Amino acid sequence: MKPFISIIKIRFNLMLQYRVAAFAGGVTQFFFGMVMIMVLYGFYNSSSGEIPIDYKVAVTYIWIGQAMLGMLPWNGDREIQDLIRTGNVTYELVRPMNLYNYWFARAFALRTAPTLLKSIPLFIVVLLLPKDYSMELPLNMLSFIGWIVTTFGALLISCTITNIINITTLYSISGDGIQRLLSSIVTLFSGMIVPLPLFPDKLKQILNYLPFSGLVDIPARFFTGEIPFYQLFKYFLFQCIWALIIYILGQWILNRKIKDLIVQGG
């Protein structure tokens, strides 16, 4: 366990260096969030029917999603993918530790450090926006705790999916196609583009059982108080089970692949 914790620490500190990139990312998230809120505003204004969540809840939900974008598994670990492409991945195999866990530790740092840098300024800005666009803080401390706990659960799912993306690079060298497809599935089915509660009811029931809902939807619904605190255990367990399933799946694929890995010379 110890080497993995130090890997997380080293990578985390390294990632904190990219402050300008994080700032640019934060501004981008702000723009996208604004466009989405504009669209939602139009929809809410023209509907007379019963909508599962209020406009203000939807806005807060959108901002949580935007702030957490860096934490979503929408890409792989660039450096690992480059190692695979150049063949230098052999050095990784020589290391006296479990390759999967090593990559997992790296993913953990990749998903946390930039997100922290991006999300804190974004939260401050969106809390100060005019009423129609601003994020609302949770009504009580319990919602906040629920959000923190399920965000950690989201992080676990995210790291395991990130590792799946890394591993797919071993199968197809460019890996771009699968990665981009996966990223659009993740952004839509996690609720980042359209809040999951707004999906058609039948589709929603399916999406709720997929691991992607654990990435944005569950934390955002705890934050907004849509899910009461006493259900925290159930939802966190749901996230942990999915993380474990994808973790085992990833380990298994990786170990199988390593056995017959052909490294390109050069």
Next chain:
Amino acid sequence: MESIRLYFKYVKLSIESQLQYKASFIMMVIGHFLITFIEFLGIWALFQRFGNIQGFTFEEAALFYGIVHIAFAITEGWTRGFDIFPRLVRLGDFDRILLRPRTTVLQILGYDFQIMRIGRLCQGLVVLIWAAIRLNIKWTIGKTLLLFGSIIGGNFLFSGLIVLQATLSFWSVQSLEIVNSFTYGGVQAAQYPISIYKPWFRKILIYIIPLATVNYFPAMSILGKTELYNYPIWLGWISPLVGTMFFLLSLLVWQIGVKHYTSTGS
């Protein structure tokens, strides 16, 4: 004239080289098709929930979506060189381009022609055709011309945005992601009829980044909808003009940028 012949030679070479890896090419096209399709699913979900948006049905919105995405797919295809321009600056490739006795614009446009963007184009086309059939649009010569005008105008407008984005990298390589969000955020915003937005946001889309002018007015004329905000009907016809003007203007800014260029020295 010779430059233009040379440009088409560049394009031909670029396409041929991409077609060398047929399997990978087909995968990429399918990938792009699916990615845009998944995004479209989000819009569908919203319409399922809310029924309509300010009097626009899903089919009508699909028409807007189709026009915007066809235009943007063309842009992505032929301005790829400008899209990856910061890389050319960083690697010093731009120095090489400057040394050649041909205009920079044509050389960069010819640098890469991404034929795989045909995936997005097909998806836009499918949506557009579906919408046109469902809406039972009577295609007069005028309406057909409006449609093509809107696509051409949209394409030049997006291309202008990409050129402006590339121009910025003469001053800073870092800030690019921010401008990127203008382009992609613009696509997001323009895929809905702008009358759904708040007045201040609508004005930005009409006057500052004239996305609405190239897309909204022509589409309204095609739909035969009565104007909601008292803009004259002939506005639909100036779409290609506005788009081209914007593009030429951005080329002017580009020329200024080239004068400011100092090599990174690598």
